[in-house]
Amino acid sequence: MKRHLIPAACMLALAMPALAQDKTDDSRKFTAERVFDLEYATSPQISPDGSKIVYVRHSMDQRSDQDRGDLWIIDVKSGDQRPLVTGGPPASGPVWSPEGDKLLYSTVKDGKPELRLLYLDSGDSFSLAQFEEGPRGAAWSPDGSKIAVSMFVPGDKPSFATPPDQPEGAEWNDPVKVIDDLTFRFDGQGYLEDGTEQVFVLSASGGSPRQLTDGEADMSNPVWLDDDTLLVTGNKAEDRDIDTVESEIYALELSDLSMRALTSRDGPDQSPVVSPDGKTIAFRGYDDHVLAYEQANLYLMDADGSNVREIAADLDISMGHTEWAPNGRSLYVQGENAGNIDLFEITTGGKSSIAVTGLGGTSIGRPYAGADFSISQTNRPVIAYTAGSPNTPSEVAVTGRNVENRVLTSLNDDVLPYLDMAKVEEFKVSSSHDGREIEAWVALPPGFEADGSYPMILEIHGGPFSMYGPFFAAEIQRYAAEGYVTVWANPRGSTGYGEEFAQLIDKAYPSQDYDDLMSVVDEMVSRNYVDPERLFVTGGSGGGVLTAWIVGKTDRFAAAATIKPVINWLTMALSGDIAPYVWRHWIREDPWENPDAYWELSPISLVGNVETPTLVMVGEEDYRTPAWEAEQFYTALKLRGIDTALIRVPGSPHYIAGRPSRLIAKTDNIMGWFEKYDPVKTDESESEAGEAE
Numbered sequence: 001m002k003r004h005l006i007p008a009a010c011m012l013a014l015a016m017p018a019l020a021q022d023k024t025d026d027s028r029k030f031t032a033e034r035v036f037d038l039e040y041a042t043s044p045q046i047s048p049d050g051s052k053i054v055y056v057r058h059s060m061d062q063r064s065d066q067d068r069g070d071l072w073i074i075d076v077k078s079g080d081q082r083p084l085v086t087g088g089p090p091a092s093g094p095v096w097s098p099e100g101d102k103l104l105y106s107t108v109k110d111g112k113p114e115l116r117l118l119y120l121d122s123g124d125s126f127s128l129a130q131f132e133e134g135p136r137g138a139a140w141s142p143d144g145s146k147i148a149v150s151m152f153v154p155g156d157k158p159s160f161a162t163p164p165d166q167p168e169g170a171e172w173n174d175p176v177k178v179i180d181d182l183t184f185r186f187d188g189q190g191y192l193e194d195g196t197e198q199v200f201v202l203s204a205s206g207g208s209p210r211q212l213t214d215g216e217a218d219m220s221n222p223v224w225l226d227d228d229t230l231l232v233t234g235n236k237a238e239d240r241d242i243d244t245v246e247s248e249i250y251a252l253e254l255s256d257l258s259m260r261a262l263t264s265r266d267g268p269d270q271s272p273v274v275s276p277d278g279k280t281i282a283f284r285g286y287d288d289h290v291l292a293y294e295q296a297n298l299y300l301m302d303a304d305g306s307n308v309r310e311i312a313a314d315l316d317i318s319m320g321h322t323e324w325a326p327n328g329r330s331l332y333v334q335g336e337n338a339g340n341i342d343l344f345e346i347t348t349g350g351k352s353s354i355a356v357t358g359l360g361g362t363s364i365g366r367p368y369a370g371a372d373f374s375i376s377q378t379n380r381p382v383i384a385y386t387a388g389s390p391n392t393p394s395e396v397a398v399t400g401r402n403v404e405n406r407v408l409t410s411l412n413d414d415v416l417p418y419l420d421m422a423k424v425e426e427f428k429v430s431s432s433h434d435g436r437e438i439e440a441w442v443a444l445p446p447g448f449e450a451d452g453s454y455p456m457i458l459e460i461h462g463g464p465f466s467m468y469g470p471f472f473a474a475e476i477q478r479y480a481a482e483g484y485v486t487v488w489a490n491p492r493g494s495t496g497y498g499e500e501f502a503q504l505i506d507k508a509y510p511s512q513d514y515d516d517l518m519s520v521v522d523e524m525v526s527r528n529y530v531d532p533e534r535l536f537v538t539g540g541s542g543g544g545v546l547t548a549w550i551v552g553k554t555d556r557f558a559a560a561a562t563i564k565p566v567i568n569w570l571t572m573a574l575s576g577d578i579a580p581y582v583w584r585h586w587i588r589e590d591p592w593e594n595p596d597a598y599w600e601l602s603p604i605s606l607v608g609n610v611e612t613p614t615l616v617m618v619g620e621e622d623y624r625t626p627a628w629e630a631e632q633f634y635t636a637l638k639l640r641g642i643d644t645a646l647i648r649v650p651g652s653p654h655y656i657a658g659r660p661s662r663l664i665a666k667t668d669n670i671m672g673w674f675e676k677y678d679p680v681k682t683d684e685s686e687s688e689a690g691e692a693e
Contacts, residue, residue, distance in 0.1 A: 028420045028446075030481040032664045035474050036060040039411040040393035042069070042362050043093065043372050044384040048100040050376030050403075051076055053384045054084060055396050056092055057411065060660045066090075067364075067660065071105060076382065076398055079408050085118065085125075097204075098144045106135070115149065117204065128206045136197075140204070141224050148201050148222035148230055153211070155195040182241040186577045187624040188653045199232050201254065212257055219250075223272050225303060228254050231262070231272045231281070242580050245288060249281075251305070262305030269299075271321075276328045276377075279303055280348075284319050292506045292586045293465045295499040298322065298333060300348065311350040316498040323375045332375055332383070334359065336496035339426070339439050339469040341371045343385065356399055360471045361388020365657035366459070366540070367441070367473040367488060368466060369496070376400075390424035390443075392416060393472045420446035422480030424470055429523045431492075433515035436501075440489035440520045441470055442529065445480045454485045455678055456530035458521055458557075460539030460546045461488065464509055467496040475657070478667045484674075485530050491516035491546075507588065509542075509601065510549040517546065518554070533558065536674045540564050541625060541654065545603060548633055551614055552606025559677035561615040561670045564625045564654055567633040570598040577623045607636040613643035615673040617666065619652030645673070 037060070044055040053076060056069040069092050071085040085091045085105060095104040103118045109127070113134035118125040128147065135149035158178040166172050177191075185191045197218040200209035212230070213219040219234040230252045237246045247268045252259045262281070263269035267288035272281050281303060284296045298319040301308040312319075317335035324331055330347045332355060341359040346352045359371035371394070373385035380401045387397035387407050399405035422443035429438050445454065457479050461468045468488045479486040490496065491513040493505035505513065524530045537560045539547045544565030551560045566572045570591045573582040583590075589597040599605050614637060618630035627648065637644040647669055649656055657663035675681050 028418065030419050030421065030477045032478065032668055034415065034419065035478075035660050035664055036062045037412075037415045038364065038393060038474065040361060040364060041386055041396045041409060041411060042394065044374060044386060044396045045094045045096055046076075046374045046376045046382055046384040046398075047096050048098065048377040050378045050382035050400070052100075053396060053398065053408070054094045054096070054103060055384075056094070062660075065659050065661045067658070071103075074396060074408050076384075076403070076408075079406075081409065093138065095138050095140065097140055098142060102144075102204075104138045104140070104147065106138070115147075117206070126206065128204075129202055129209055131209075135200070135209075137221050139222050139224055141227050143227050145204055145227070146201050147204055148199060148212075148224065149209070150197050150199050150220035150222060150232075151209070152193070153195050153198045153214070154193060157194050182580060183244075183577065185623050187622060188655070190621065190623070199230065199252070201230075212252060212254065213259070221270070223274060225251060225274055225281070226278055230254065231274070232259075233270050233272070242584060243288075244578075244581050245585070247285075249283060249305075260305075262301065263308070267294075268296075273322050273324055273331070274303075275324050276326055280328070282322055282324065282331055284322065290585055290588065291503060292509070293493075293495075293499075293502045295502070296320075298331070298346065311348065312344075312346045312352050313350070315344065315346070315352045317344075318495055318499075321373065323373075325375070326377050326379060326381055332373070334371060334373060336369050336467045338496055339441075339467065339490065340496075341369050341388075341469070343373055343383070356383060356385060356405070358387055358389075358397075359385050360469065361392065361394030362386055363471065363473070364393055365473060365475050365663055366461065367468045367471040367476060368461065369469050369471070370394075388471045390441075390470045391421045391472060420481075422446070422477055422486070423448070426470060427523065429519045431512070431516045432519045432522075433512040436492065436516070438489055438491060438516045438519060439497075440487060440523075441468070442485060442487045442524065443476045443480045444485060444529075445483050448485070450528045452528040452531055454530050455483065455534035455536065455674070455680070456485045456487060456521070456524055457674070458517060458535070458537040458539075459486055459488045460517065460537070460543030461490070461494070462539065462541030462543045463495075464493045464505060464513075464542035464545070465495050465502055466542075467494050469496075474663060475667045479671065482671055484536075484671070485524065487520060487524055489517060489520045507586070509586075510546050510603075511601075513546055514550060514553055517550070521556075531680070532556075533679050536560065536678075538563060538670055540656070542566075544625070548603035548614070549606065551612040552603055552609045555611045557612050558679060559613045559615070559674050561617065561673055562630070562633065563617045563666070563670075564619065564622055564656065565603065565616075565629060565633065566625050567602065567629045568598070568604045569602045570595055571632070572625070572629060573598065575626060575628070604632055604636060607633065607640065610637060610640070610642055613673075613677045615645050615647065615670065617647040617649065617656070617669070619649045619654060619656050621652060622654045624654035643677075 039059045042056045053074040057072045061068045068090040071091045073084045074081040089108045091107045093106040113131045114127045115135045116125045133152040139148045158180045197220045199213045202209040217236045219232045221233045223231040235247045248263045250259045269285040272283045286294045295318045320334040322333045333344045343356040345355040362370035371386045376382040382400035386394035395407045395409045397407045535557045537557045540563035544562040547562040616630045616634045618627045634646040
């Protein structure tokens with residue numbers, strides 16, 4: 001029997017030729033290969049004087065099959081840009097020195113991590129130290145003499161026995177691996193080494209890093225309070241393996257390495273930002289009510305940890321990346337806002353306004369909300385940010401009180417203007433469940449006419465606490481290029497619409513998301529945009545959960561593709577990398593005491609209803625929604641005689657689209673599966689077969 005199975009590698013190879021049939025001129029088409037032409041910007045870091053921006057320019061290296069980054073620099077006044085660090089290993093994480101004359105950045109050399117210091121006047125650079133582990137979160141001291149980082153520190157491996165010495169030349173089995181941590185593997189990292197993240201400091205002129213923190217708890221994200229004091233964040237709770245969201249902010253004195261907690265509540269306190277005068281600390285966090293989702297709020301406290309107060313409590317967004325205005329009277333906060341990413345200016349008194357809108361574009365595969373920004377230290381601040389649109393990935397943009405709001409880069413003008421791109425429309429529907437407004441977008445194929453003939457793909461976001469928006473997405477453009485009307489939405493549970501909307505799925509996911517999404521599909525049919533017999537559904541992670549749930553609730557879709565799903569919450573809560581969070585915050589029941597609480601929310605509970613041909617795909621190194629989740633659904637469908645196939649993506653963690661070829665394989669296999677069950681394509685094939693006879 002085994003020899004008749006089609007290996008996953010063959011599936012990856014066979015799907016694309018099926019799509020290639022009957023093609024003519026592809027010169028204006030967003031074909032699979034166009035993924036390698038894409039470029040996008042991240043980490044736009046503006047110099048302290050507001051005159052220059054260094055950013056990471058990403059491109060797709062076709063030979064290495066990697067998304068690689070180089071550093072480029074832009075003159076804000078003229079808009080001129082030039083390469084700064086290019087041609088070698090990928091570079092990332094640029095950080096300006098306080099005086100703006102030097103730049104830190106991360107790279108690798110001979111397989112070893114490097115933190116390099118670049119002198120802007122000469123272009124010379126050097127490695128600050130010999131690092132065995134990768135330094136993260138590099139931060140300059142206010143006087144520019146020191147640099148703080150966090151790094152992994154290996155710990156002692158647990159063992160219960162000492163193996164005997166091997167005879168010379170013997171080939172014994174590798175030593176046993178003893179595991180005694182609750183979280184022993186993590187997505188994107190694999191099986192974890194024993195050890196912790198700790199904070200180090202080193203001279204800006206180079207040398208050996210000095211370790212400042214130690215112990216069994218991770219300490220990271222150093223921020224300078226003054227030249228002799230660091231703020232660090234960590235979770236020292238006795239039950240930190242279970243209470244994974246807990247964290248406090250600590251003040252660490254370099255003189256004697258004493259450390260005192262500045263926060264103390266039950267809940268995460270993190271991301272401290274020090275005011276220009278050093279007297280006030282802004283930070284984000286919330287009181288932990290042990291719910292599936294809680295919104296991060298913005299707080300201020302005095303430098304000694306006293307006088308803690310929340311500001312902008314009436315602004316119903318989850319507070320993101322935060323920076324102080326140079327005058328210390330307000331803060332700039334990035335936030336998701338009803339499908340958009342806005343930059344809010346919030347005064348220390350709590351008044352808020354939108355300073356910049358239109359941020360986005362840093363998520364290339366699917367239309368997730370992702371953006372970066374930075375602010376100059378001038379009296380009239382200049383803001384650098386990533387700007388996104390439905391038809392372009394992120395570009396570097398600039399604005400300010402005396403600076404024209406404009407986009408400074410055009411990274412894809414050599415490609416995208418010459419292609420037929422999908423037109424994106426926004427629309428809103430009332431959910432059939434309770435009438436709540438659901439925001440959605442649809443990408444219309446080139447040459448679209450509302451004649452009711454088009455196939456439709458419903459693409460569902462993951463998270464589930466995340467947000468889609470009108471952002472460029474290579475996967476959406478690929479679907480549209482092959483003639484699919486593609487629709488995506490923010491059903492209940494999505495972020496960006498207030499805490500209450502996100503919490504609607506607390507202990508109820510998936511559930512009424514189904515009604516929200518079916519209302520979106522109904523709208524597409526009622527507009528005569530799509531053929532109701534040619535409906536398809538797919539989604540990844542949380543979207544994979546909902547896809548598997550949907551085919552257990554309805555047979556209106558001609559075919560489905562569930563990507564990296566959770567199929568059984570009980571096995572997820574006992575084996576996924578975020579198992580403690582699923583158990584403690586999402587389901588809030590012991591699976592051995594109340595398995596029904598897990599079963600009732602699991603798509604596997606509905607597998608007996610499934611009649612829809614359903615493709616299942618997962619990364620072979622996915623530890624967020626491990627491969628055995630997908631395999632359970634695949635096996636159950638096989639046992640029931642439902643058309644299915646399992647695709648395992650070699651080398652892939654949860655983020656399948658992390659390499660260009662994997663993104664192509666993902667989208668083209670999904671479309672190949674849908675084409676197989678498209679009633680129009682099936683009728684055409686049968687007609688051609690009849691004519692041949």
